[in-house]
Amino acid sequence: MSARRLAKWRASVGGPTVVGAVAVLSLPLLLGTSPYALDIATVALLFAMFTSSWDFFCGATGELSFGHSFFIGTAAFGTALVVARLGFPPGLAIPSGALVGAASGFLIGLLTLRHSGAVFTLVTMAAQLGFHRSLFLWSDLFGGEEGVLIGTPWIQDPMARFATVATIAVGSLSAMAWLRSSTLGRQLRASGGDVRIGLASGVPVSRIRTIGSTVSGLVAGLAGSLYAMHQMLANQEAAGDTLSGMIFLLAMVGGFGTLLGPWLAAVVYVAFVREALLGLGEVEPLVAVGLLFLAIWVAPGGTVPLFRRLPRWWRRERQEAAA
Amino acid sequence: MEVLILGLLRAGTYALIAVGFSLVFGSLRVLNLMHGTFVMVGAYAAHLFIVALAGKADASGAVAAGGVALAAAATALVGWSFFKALQLTGRTSPRDVLAISVAGNLLVAQVVQFVYGTEGVNVNPVLAGGTMVAGVVVPRNDLLTAPVALLSLAALWYWLQHTRSGWALRAVADDAEGAALVGIAPGQKLAGAVGVAAFLAGLAGAMTAPSQALSPDMWIHPLLVSFAVVVFGGSGKTWGALASASLLALAETATAWYWSEAAAQYVALLVIIVGLLVFPTGLLGARRHDVR
Numbered sequence: 001m002s003a004r005r006l007a008k009w010r011a012s013v014g015g016p017t018v019v020g021a022v023a024v025l026s027l028p029l030l031l032g033t034s035p036y037a038l039d040i041a042t043v044a045l046l047f048a049m050f051t052s053s054w055d056f057f058c059g060a061t062g063e064l065s066f067g068h069s070f071f072i073g074t075a076a077f078g079t080a081l082v083v084a085r086l087g088f089p090p091g092l093a094i095p096s097g098a099l100v101g102a103a104s105g106f107l108i109g110l111l112t113l114r115h116s117g118a119v120f121t122l123v124t125m126a127a128q129l130g131f132h133r134s135l136f137l138w139s140d141l142f143g144g145e146e147g148v149l150i151g152t153p154w155i156q157d158p159m160a161r162f163a164t165v166a167t168i169a170v171g172s173l174s175a176m177a178w179l180r181s182s183t184l185g186r187q188l189r190a191s192g193g194d195v196r197i198g199l200a201s202g203v204p205v206s207r208i209r210t211i212g213s214t215v216s217g218l219v220a221g222l223a224g225s226l227y228a229m230h231q232m233l234a235n236q237e238a239a240g241d242t243l244s245g246m247i248f249l250l251a252m253v254g255g256f257g258t259l260l261g262p263w264l265a266a267v268v269y270v271a272f273v274r275e276a277l278l279g280l281g282e283v284e285p286l287v288a289v290g291l292l293f294l295a296i297w298v299a300p301g302g303t304v305p306l307f308r309r310l311p312r313w314w315r316r317e318r319q320e321a322a323a
Numbered sequence: 324m325e326v327l328i329l330g331l332l333r334a335g336t337y338a339l340i341a342v343g344f345s346l347v348f349g350s351l352r353v354l355n356l357m358h359g360t361f362v363m364v365g366a367y368a369a370h371l372f373i374v375a376l377a378g379k380a381d382a383s384g385a386v387a388a389g390g391v392a393l394a395a396a397a398t399a400l401v402g403w404s405f406f407k408a409l410q411l412t413g414r415t416s417p418r419d420v421l422a423i424s425v426a427g428n429l430l431v432a433q434v435v436q437f438v439y440g441t442e443g444v445n446v447n448p449v450l451a452g453g454t455m456v457a458g459v460v461v462p463r464n465d466l467l468t469a470p471v472a473l474l475s476l477a478a479l480w481y482w483l484q485h486t487r488s489g490w491a492l493r494a495v496a497d498d499a500e501g502a503a504l505v506g507i508a509p510g511q512k513l514a515g516a517v518g519v520a521a522f523l524a525g526l527a528g529a530m531t532a533p534s535q536a537l538s539p540d541m542w543i544h545p546l547l548v549s550f551a552v553v554v555f556g557g558s559g560k561t562w563g564a565l566a567s568a569s570l571l572a573l574a575e576t577a578t579a580w581y582w583s584e585a586a587a588q589y590v591a592l593l594v595i596i597v598g599l600l601v602f603p604t605g606l607l608g609a610r611r612h613d614v615r
Contacts, residue, residue: 118354245429286433
């Protein structure tokens, strides 16, 4: 590998991987290693996979999806059903769920090929609602309000479970960061700008968008399967609009299109902010959504890019002080 | 027969909801994702004002009518000030408007949930009781909704055709650059148009509040209905919105009648997903580079 490629690799993949690994290691240090703390840390990392997979497609193409829980829900129910009905072991059930998520991503890619902007948002919303309504219409299969139960935990030890999810969460982040820096990632970005220019530069826009959506569905589906295994349950919440909305808000606040930003925002929110707000009682969801709403209004580019600007600002201040 | 009558009654409401959405999209090329939330705001505001006017939830028809009028006005104010605030803070790029609207929906839903909880809230109708129409028992309040909707549509049509501010909006719709040349700032028109749309949506929400259980997620269905109507019947045309709203309402009522209430919820979803798949270069597709 040439020095130039190494430097590029370090910036595009190494950076996010190191930051992700540091975040993962600091979670048990900051939260402790009680089963409760590890449970929160595990869920935080699964949410990080939700938001970063949202950003993989949406951030690159510039679309705003309001239906990400379609991927998560189909995968979670896929996993729960093959475990509960067919008795699949976890090692087989989780990949099956991830594949279901990828299939959902492929479907959404096809359905939204020609849509952008608010039309894209509304179609993804409609797809997610369609699946969510089906859960109640076919409650014999999907268990209605209760959902589908998974009898046994997939990994007994909370620490081992956390470590497994952490590996997958950081691994998927590096993989997506690598894909984004690859030709595919650049073509995906081109397919979201001016479509005519994209096509004129030889980007197969339709194919690239479908592949991008499939990858997004695959990672979201993997996280959705793990989420169902972790909760030992797939219920309507995993496919609901509340989850879609939360993913949207967290990814936007983290930094649209930065991949690492949405990943970190989800970890920080679930592990720390939500825990701190829980003390507020009933008003908690209102305060949480209110804060995220304000953040999107005040900083449309996201909070992580703001932090990135801090060192530069700091240097300039010092230079001015020296002068 | 039942399907026809119930469907036509529903059509008036759908037209009232969708015409504002269609107006804002048709004239200013903005798909306003807050539109469903305006219907919800109207419905809850009706409850709020009726309780405030009568001192209790159980109110007479006249008080309820006052409550409905106030609710529609309050919704218009909410819609106008939201988009005015977007303008004043410089958040007018299509993506910012889209992102803040989606976040706004979630915020309003949380506010409603915090104040009223997830339990259904009941609102007193303007006209109580039911009447037989061609062998079908119809709530009299629903019968009243249809003429109110038609009158509002006629008023909107008159405003667009015969007043200076209506002309200005149509000028922007025709040619935004040309309108700017003769001194109409297209950006300035957005808050006003959204205010009018919010008034109509709030009116629809307040009028139909008695016949439905209010809940914090009731913003979703009206939004999808509005969008489905635009997909169906084009945008910006007052009477076109009425025609396609009638088709959609009849399709939903027929599905509910011959199949099941649960299946009727798919009609709008299918119109959106399949309709846009079949006609991607039709109504919306041809202008996709402007629709952002």
